[in-house]
Amino acid sequence: MSDGFATSVKAWVADNLPEALKGVDIGMYGPSSLEPEILEAFELWRRRLAEQGWGAPTWxxxxxxxxLAGAEAKIIAREIHAAGSMNPIPFLAGMGVTMVGPTLMEYGTEEQKTRHLPGMASGAVRWCLGLSEPNAGSDLASLATRAVQEGDHWILNGQKTWTSGADKSQWCGALVRTDPDAAKRNGISFLMLPMDQTSIETRPIRLIAGESPFCETFFNSAQAGADDMLGELNDGWSVIKRLLQHERASQTSAPPTSNKVEPLQDLARNYIGLGPDGTLADSDLRSRLADHLMDAAAHTLTIGRIMAEAKGGNVEVSATASILKNSATDVAQDRSELLLEIMGNQGLGWEGAEFSGGELHSVREWLGTKAMSIYGGSYEVQKNIIAKNILGLPETTQKG
Incomplete structure (x- = not known):
């Protein structure tokens, strides 16, 4: 990649990034809690990025x-991060840019692509996914939400849970049962439907960590157009397997959203202090911290190797995404555990003036990372995929 492209990106970011956004984190699921002037700046930044096509630069x-090629997209992300900001479009699009969009490009009709992809790429349209149900979590194929065709529409009835951003989304991609008599993986289809229907009810779910993106979603004779099916009738399992591969890939290499993330080793020096020999005073913690930093570096280098093997193009999403998803989970959870240990009593606060904002955030982050080994397909589900599709071990769960 020529230095000229990096130089031009750096100059463009310097000219177009609103000063008010430097160091501001949009939050994982949207900017709703930010001040009005910051929201206005984010909207301006979103429009400018969308005009460049940089919300989804490889599309x-x-x-x-x-x-653009994957290597060019990486330069754009790097320069935005170096300027102290982030690209808000993948967050504003919900599941659109990272999951639904790439799958739509593979399975969608030209009309579906033209209708839906530009809104995702600009961050103007937010998508959620109706997958898990109260009785169909990791065993997703056990879902019971039904869709029956009536004329030029599908009528949906059932309940989804853990639907991230359902209360803020304009569209939903839902996995539904369209043939109740077929084997459970063979009678499923993937439908896309608008969320602005009175027949769809969303109820936010509050989590112990505080603010939550999750909702229960109820379809009470909700409608999807007959032409809003992604992929073939009763072949939704193929579609969702591909979509989940894209999800796992998106969860393996997300960079910090601002430049305010302080290295763990610096935090350890500040909270614990150094011994007479200039090393961290707690030798056991020093050893475990070094192990964590090596694991994090190895994870980052593995992602870099996969990018290099793609020869500058888009990385082929495959079962290796399951390896990186579990690796990313290990690194994130280990970091949050170590961070609370480093902070000691200051890492146990929930509220109060005696705790800094960073300390209070760290407690919530620690609780939030516990979900990483569940969402996007549990840690154990990823191990099954690795065992079957990479190691070639016998199927031990169920066929399909």
């Missing part, structure tokens, strides 16, 4: 992207 230009 074709006709679908709202910039038609």
């Amino acid at each position: 074709p230009e006709e679908y709202g992207g910039a038609g």
